[in-house]
Amino acid sequence: MKWSNYKYLILRRITQLSLLFLYFAGNIYGWKVLSGDLSSSSLFSTIPLSDPFAILQMLAAGATIGVNAIVGAVLITLFYGLIGGRAFCSWVCPVNMITDLANWLRRVLYLDKIERKVWASRNIRYYMLGLALIVSFISGLAAFEIISPITILNRGVVFGFGAGSGLLIAIFLFDLFVLKNGWCGHICPLGGVHSMIGKMNFVRVKHNSDNCTLCMKCKDVCPESQVLGMIGKRSEFVVKAECTNCGRCVDVCDDDALGFNIRNILNDTKGEKL
């Protein structure tokens, strides 16, 4: 086991767990670093941060929303839009740990080789996104927020778990036995929102096909393997919006053919020349 093969994975787990702990400590010990939860929080009791998708749904439901929450959503959108890309999904979201566990079990138990393959469109999340806004409009209630496993898990850690935890187990089983990367890679509309927000960000994985030995370890671990279409063919950035910047491909590559880099979006959308 080489440290470099797990670098980003460990960094991500540290980030995810420390954010959860800061929220937990904000509630239980009264720390003021990060209070609230992933829907809306307050950084050092001054900077508001809020989930842009929750705000969108609330607007669709017909709410008049306070300035703080709107500012928080703009800050989050700017951060991921410029820097993080879809990093929320792999570096922050706690459900990622559940679905990654299911995905890992799938690999070590050879489930993919045994069970029948189920196909589902990777675009379901965008339909879910649209549907969430429509249902919010009809019901006058932010529709995804009442079923979101992300907030259920997050609130569970901060305020105590309830019967909603069943949904988390359901998602784990779904990802493990029904559809590979089912929740995060196909269905979750928040992932769809973050894909759209992070489409044009600067920090991206870049492939160097000269070094590539076509071992395909990267495609094996990638939760959105369709974004790695250029492996072994072209030296370019991962340009598809669905890449979560998790860095697992960078971790597993033994040939130095993948790495994080700064994409100059203004001159070079495809990143082919760099």
Add this chain to the structure above:
Amino acid sequence: MSKEVKKTKISERRKFFTLLAQNAGLGVMGGLLWAGYASKAKSSPLTLRPPAALKEDDFLRTCIKCGLCSEACYNRPSNIDKETGKPRGRTLKMAKAEDNVTIGTPFFTPRDVPCYMCEDIPCVPVCPTEALDPLLVTNDKNELDPNMMDMGIAVVDQNSCIAFWGIQCDACYRACPLLDVAISLEYDRNERTGKHAFLKPIVHMNACTGCGLCEQACVTEKAAIFVQPREVALGRPGDHYVKGWDKKDQQRIQNRVDKDVTTHDKRSAKKPEDYLNMGVEY
């Protein structure tokens, strides 16, 4: 000679429309299920919200479920009780799936932990979306005023309140932060004994904030005085009834929009004498 296999030709157009219908059907099905669950999730009329919450419908669409109110509340675990050295119980709980309250929204159960009506109302200004609207508890002098809170109203069940039986108890009266204003004691002669008094608690609806200290203090096994949302606990007499002895109430007659209150139907089109004498032989 090969046998000709009859194959139904599927045109591109048919394929397109069938796929379109399939996807639209899936979308509508999902949407209906989802909207059905949403309307079920919304129906929690007995919920007591934090101070200065918007009306339930608006509150539900505006609350982002972040829990900042709960963390700012005086009664939170992080605020250690100096007397006992233990974390305080929590007034504002964030609803779990089993609470019969829209999931993730803040509420309180006065019998467990009531609202102590803090002077500075810490839970309200922290709300990022203004689902808890500071304006609702801001008085003329532009300061936060806990007396303007309106979380619900205390209701007395006279059948189980032992004070109404004639047993002396004024637990709710003494627990009330607005002593003698929100709950007063009505003295009444006990005819059964002829020498004792009833001390009956009476809740005054204009003053009661619904903090629930009375419900928590109530000595009966299940509280005989309890807080309910005003929408649930109060009736509505309508515009027709006016207190003739109350000048302020009489103003309502003048403010009333002048509308036609005469009945118009087939019978009223004729004069009363006409229809009263209808069919009568002279």
